[in-house]
Amino acid sequence: MLPAATTEPPFSFAEGCLLLVDKPQGWTSFDVVNKLRWAIRKHLGVRKFKVGHAGTLDPMATGLLNICTGQWTKRLAELQGLDKSYTGTITLGATTASYDAEEPITATFPTAHITEAAILAAAEALTGDLQQLPPIFSAIKVDGQPLYKKARSGQEVLVQPRPVTVHSFRITRIAMPEVDFEISCSKGTYIRSLAHDLGKNLASGGYLTALRRTRVGPYPIENAWTVDQLLELLPPNGHG
Structure with missing residues (x-):
């Protein structure tokens, strides 16, 4: 059982700690890691220091990113295996190659036939143990290369389904064509794929x-x- 993360300073950056970070929109997970690693190195006055994250968030997404420093980086795999919860919005009536708004719309579809009952039933059908097809625009590696690089270069991409578990898929607002949701799921679940499959x-x-x-x-x-x-907690040269 992992100990609770310290939510108030002082943080033991040098010895190692788990930092709960609210990732801003437009940043990659590695942007956050690199920014904090640079600041911690300057703060401690060292040339190298281990910092890593436990589970990628897409640039469009915001929210909880677990960052480990020092000795805590040994527990990254343990943290990556934990279940996760999300909130968000799905727009019905269109698709994109990335299954999200990062890529342009590729096709549009009618929505007049979609009822509230149908949306609730479709979400319920996407709960439990699933064989999920990840987006081709993902960081999953095939032959040593991320799928998104293959997709952007125009290579034919064959994606294999992966087992995931969706513990709950709750619809919280329907304002067509937008649908808001709350999801609790296992590691490795692509919410983008759930959005695509719901449509x-x-x-x-x-x-x-x-x-x-x-x-x-x-x-x-x-x-x-x-x-x-x-x-603000990381002034350079260890002073502050």
Whole structure:
């Protein structure tokens, strides 16, 4: 059982700690890691220091990113295996190659036939143990190369389905063509794929237009720090 993350300073950056970070929109997970690694190195006055994240968030997404420093990086795999929770928005009636708003719309579909009952039933059908097809625009590696690089270069991409578990898929608002949701799921679940599959199950299309990670295992977003807040705790040269 992992100990609770420290939510108040002082953080033991040198010895190793788990930082709960609220990732801003437009940043990659590696952007956050690199920014904090640079600041920690300057703060401690060292040339090298281990910092890593436990589970990628797409640039469009916001929310909880677990960052490990020092000795805590040995527990990255343990953290990556924890269940996760999300909130977000799916837009029905269209699809994109990436299954989200990062790529342009490739096709549009009718939505007049979609009822609230149908949406609830389609979400229910996407709960439990699933064989999920990841998006071709993903970081999954095939032959040593991420799928998104193959897709962008025009290579034919063959994606294999992967087993995931969706513990709950709750619809919280319907304002066509937008549908808001709350999802709890296992590691490796692509919310973008759930958005795509929801549209498909409704004989229409669907793509993800907003996503926020709200929980990783026992760690909630309410305990997270912004990048700027953490940087304020990391003055250079170890002083402050």
